[in-house]
Amino acid sequence: MQIGMIGLGKMGGNMAARLREKGHEVIGYDVASQERDVDTLAELVGRLAAPRTVWVMVPAGEPTSATVAELGDLLEAGDLVIEGGNTHYVDDRTRAEALSARGVGYVDAGVSGGVWGRQNGYGIMVGGAASDIERARPVFDSLTPDEGGGFVHAGGVGAGHFVKMVHNGIEYGMMQAFAEGYELMAASDVVDDVPGTFESWREGTVVRSWLLDLLSRALEQDPDLAELRGYAQDSGEGRWTVQAAVDLAVPAPAITAALFARFASRQDDSPAMKVVAALRNQFGGHAVTKAGAADDHDEP
Structure with a gap:
């Protein structure tokens, strides 16, 4: 599938590479990395076909809050945001409510695997609506280990980051x-x-x-x-x-x-x-x- 990856650091960059190796089309953006495919979030959203799926993989706190808020202004009803940083689970609920008012879905994804994830696969722990999880399942399946396992839909919004x-x-x-x-x-x-x-x-x-x-x-x-x-x-x-x-x-x-x-x-x-x-x-x-x-x- 096609996905936008925001944040191309140690985790996001390797995740984008693994997804590409698995046959997905990844459009990457990072404020600093020279490996980015677009120069702005608006350009990234414009490059994605609707309904869009965007994975946010930037440091927790203000960088994530600002990124999700800007995406809320750019995305359309039917689009989906996956937030994969180390976010405090209570913040997920606030972000999900704000995006829901615009018809945009939200999934929180806890990711483990460090710098070895590209080679070995990642542990992915997600929270959100079942329909949103299934929509992004090809991405989750490609990121988790080839031999299976490493994935759980832990519950509603916030459950992924809680676990x-x-x-x-x-x-x-x-x-x-x-x-x-x-x-x-x-x-x-x-x-x-x-x-x-x-x-x-x-x-x-x-x-x-x-x-x-x-x-x-x-x-x-x-x-x-x-x-x-x-x-x-x-x-x-x-x-x-x-x-x-x-x-x-x-x-x-x-x-x-x-x-x-x-x-x-x-x-x-x-x-x-x-x-x-x-x-x-x-x-x-x-x-x-x-x-x-x-x-x-x-x-x-």
């Missing part, structure tokens, strides 16, 4: 557990081969996972993590997950502790937070080196 928020909160906890295990082994006088230990856990153990694969890869590249600062930014979704847990009176001690550990990472150079930084760099390209700052876009 992606929880997904990222769980990810915080998993990363923190690996990080603390690394620091504990590295601090002992018992374990001689910490990287080899993590490598051995990749097969046959109950903790084997893609995150463990990425950690083993990071330790192979830099066994002492000497090139990284023990600093990890939080993209906002960890905070939202903890706040939702408070609002719903759901105990979430592991996720909450992992969020606070990221705050602690901004004080002293921590071996555990070097592991978290290494994992974020592996799956999301968020490099925090001794020489530079983080490059955060839309992964936790």
Whole structure:
């Protein structure tokens, strides 16, 4: 199918490339990228045949709000907006209502997969009307892994970003557990081969996972993590997950502790937070080196 992709950064650019590889016609726009096909949102809308489908993949907050608002003025009844950034789910409802008044559909899509998504496929979690989801299903099917899975229609508008928020909160906890295990082994006088230990856990153990694969890869590249600062930014979704847990009176001690550990990472150079930084760099390209700052876009 034909789709407009707004935002051609680490995620949006790779998603557009994967869609093209799967045979879709993608018209891309980005305020900064030289890879864009059009120079304005108005030109993008003009290039798309009605009824149009437009995927917004820009940083959460004001960039997304401004983009969706401008699209609301440009699109027509019957068109569809898919918002794929790391948006707070409560904002989805406001945007959907504004677009609905113009007859424009709205789907919120949580996307996971980082810089590896183009090759491996993405996890896509969506919220919205069933008719809107089915209309865009060819795009979702092409973005998710070739072997199947990786997709859920989680509920109405806001549900996609809510479950992606929880997904990222769980990810915080998993990363923190690996990080603390690394620091504990590295601090002992018992374990001689910490990287080899993590490598051995990749097969046959109950903790084997893609995150463990990425950690083993990071330790192979830099066994002492000497090139990284023990600093990890939080993209906002960890905070939202903890706040939702408070609002719903759901105990979430592991996720909450992992969020606070990221705050602690901004004080002293921590071996555990070097592991978290290494994992974020592996799956999301968020490099925090001794020489530079983080490059955060839309992964936790």
